[in-house]
Amino acid sequence: MKSVGRLYGLGIGPGDPELITLKALRLLRSAAVVAYPISEKNQQSLARSIVQEYIKPEQIEVPLYFPFKLELSSQPYYDKAAETLAEHLKLGQDVVVLCEGDPFFYGTFMYIYNRLVDRFPTEVVPGVSSIMASGAALGVPLTYRNDVFVVLSAILPAEVLKAKLVVADAAVIIKLGRHFEKVIGVLKELGLYDRAKYIEKATMPDRQIIAIEKVNSAEVPYFSTIVIPSQWRSDN
Amino acid sequence: MKSVGRLYGLGIGPGDPELITLKALRLLRSAAVVAYPISEKNQQSLARSIVQEYIKPEQIEVPLYFPFKLELSSQPYYDKAAETLAEHLKLGQDVVVLCEGDPFFYGTFMYIYNRLVDRFPTEVVPGVSSIMASGAALGVPLTYRNDVFVVLSAILPAEVLKAKLVVADAAVIIKLGRHFEKVIGVLKELGLYDRAKYIEKATMPDRQIIAIEKVNSAEVPYFSTIVIPSQWRSDN
Structure with missing residues (x-):
C-alpha cells in the first residue's frame, strides 16, 4: 500500500523567478501536484506566473480559488481547497502549494496548513519576503x-x-x-x-x-x- | 581601460545551503572576489560555512574582520573593510559580500554599503531571513x-x-x-x-x-x- 503524499508550502519569493531558493525549486520540480491560488475574477495566478518556466507538462496543476478580498466568507473556499489537496495526498502524491513571498507571512497558505497539518506530513519552505x-x-x-x-x-x-x-x-x-x-x-x-x-x-x-x-x-x-x-x- | 567592478550584497539565507536563491548562487559563482565577515576571535565565518560548497578555488577570498559585539569602535573596522573591497572594485573585479539572512535586515552589510554605494555600482540581493x-x-x-x-x-x-x-x-x-x-x-x-x-x-x-x-x-x-x-x- 502506498503511503500518503507530503504537503509543502513553498515560498517562491517576491516576484523575480531567480529569487526562488534551490530548495523550493527542487521540490517544485519533483512534486506530482502543483497547486496555486487563482483569482476567480480574472482566472490569473500571480504565483504560477512567477515560476511558470519551472513547471513541467506532466505535473498535475491544481488551481485553488480564493476570493481576492478575504472576508469571513473565505472559510468555505479554504475548506474546499484543503479537501481538493487531501484527495491528491491520499493517493500518495506529493503536493506543493506555491506561495508568493514567504508562506507564513501574510499569506493564504496558513489556512490550508491549519486544515491539513494533522492529517498529512507537511513542510513549510521559507521564502524571500x-x-x-x-x-x-x-x-x-x-x-x-x-x-x-x-x-x-x-x-x-x-x-x-x-x-x-x-x-x-x-x-x-x-x-x-x-x-x-x-x-x-x-x-x-x-x-x-x-x-x-x-x-x-x-x-x-x-x-x-x-x-x-x-x-x-x-x-x-x-x-x-x-x-x-x-x-x-x-x-x- | 577596464571599468570598475560591481559590488553585491548577497543574502545567502538563514543557514541551510539550499535556502540560497538562484540569483545569489549565480552571482556568487561568477564573482572574482568573495568577501565575508569573520570573527577575529576564532577566525570562523558563519556566512562562508553556509556556502562553502559553492566557492571555487580560483576565486579570491577576502575575510572582513568585524568585532562580534558591535560597539562604536566598530566603525574603523568598517572603514578598513570598505577600503579593502574598494581596492578590488577599482581593479574591475566584481565583489560579492556574503550576508547571512537578508543583507539589509539586522546585518553588517549596510555599513559597507553606506561607505561604497556612491563610488561603485552596487546591488543588494534579498535573502530568506x-x-x-x-x-x-x-x-x-x-x-x-x-x-x-x-x-x-x-x-x-x-x-x-x-x-x-x-x-x-x-x-x-x-x-x-x-x-x-x-x-x-x-x-x-x-x-x-x-x-x-x-x-x-x-x-x-x-x-x-x-x-x-x-x-x-x-x-x-x-x-x-x-x-x-x-x-x-x-x-x-
Whole structure:
C-alpha cells in the first residue's frame, strides 16, 4: 500500500523567478501536484506566473480559488481547497502549494496548513519576503543592530496606524491600494513623511519606484509598499 | 581601460545551503572576489560555512574582520573593510559580500554599503531571513491578514520590550543570549508566555527546538529566537 503524499508550502519569493531558493525549486520540480491560488475574477495566478518556466507538462496543476478580498466568507473556499489537496495526498502524491513571498507571512497558505497539518506530513519552505525585496530594490537598509521593526497593513484605521508607528525605528506598510492617502496623512502627522519611500511590485517585471510626492493616489495598486527605513545613528 | 567592478550584497539565507536563491548562487559563482565577515576571535565565518560548497578555488577570498559585539569602535573596522573591497572594485573585479539572512535586515552589510554605494555600482540581493525560517521550522504561521508584526532585539530593556510588545499581534524576539530570563519575565507579565515558541539556529545543522519551559537559560546562544505567533481569529 502506498503511503500518503507530503504537503509543502513553498515560498517562491517576491516576484523575480531567480529569487526562488534551490530548495523550493527542487521540490517544485519533483512534486506530482502543483497547486496555486487563482483569482476567480480574472482566472490569473500571480504565483504560477512567477515560476511558470519551472513547471513541467506532466505535473498535475491544481488551481485553488480564493476570493481576492478575504472576508469571513473565505472559510468555505479554504475548506474546499484543503479537501481538493487531501484527495491528491491520499493517493500518495506529493503536493506543493506555491506561495508568493514567504508562506507564513501574510499569506493564504496558513489556512490550508491549519486544515491539513494533522492529517498529512507537511513542510513549510521559507521564502524571500517582498519586505526584504523592497528594501533591496530601494537601496535602503531596513534595520540596524537593535532597531524595533514593525510591519503594518494600510487597511488599519489612521489612529491605529499612528499608535503602532510611534514605537518603530523602522517600518513597512503593506497593501496600500486605496488607503494611500490615509497613510500619507499619518506619516505627515508623525514627521515620517520625509523618510518614506514608495515602491510597487518589488522585483516583478512591472516594478515601479516613485518619489512619494509624485505618486498618484488614484493609481496605487494593492501590491505596493511604503518603507520607512531606519536612521543610522552613531550608536547603531 | 577596464571599468570598475560591481559590488553585491548577497543574502545567502538563514543557514541551510539550499535556502540560497538562484540569483545569489549565480552571482556568487561568477564573482572574482568573495568577501565575508569573520570573527577575529576564532577566525570562523558563519556566512562562508553556509556556502562553502559553492566557492571555487580560483576565486579570491577576502575575510572582513568585524568585532562580534558591535560597539562604536566598530566603525574603523568598517572603514578598513570598505577600503579593502574598494581596492578590488577599482581593479574591475566584481565583489560579492556574503550576508547571512537578508543583507539589509539586522546585518553588517549596510555599513559597507553606506561607505561604497556612491563610488561603485552596487546591488543588494534579498535573502530568506531567519525570522521566516523560524516560523517555518516551528510550524507556526507568523502573521495573518492585517496583523501588526514586530521584531525586537532582546538587548532592549524590559520596560522598552513591554511597551513595544503590547502593540503587536505577532512578534519575534531575536538575539536572546544572556537576555533570555529578562524576556521570559516580560512575556509572563504580558500573558504571552503560553504562546511563545523557542528555536536556536533555525535551518542550521545544529538547530534546536526546545519547549520554552525546558530551556536552560545559561546555555541560550546569541542566534536564538522566540516567536510569538499570531492567534487566528475569525476575522483574520
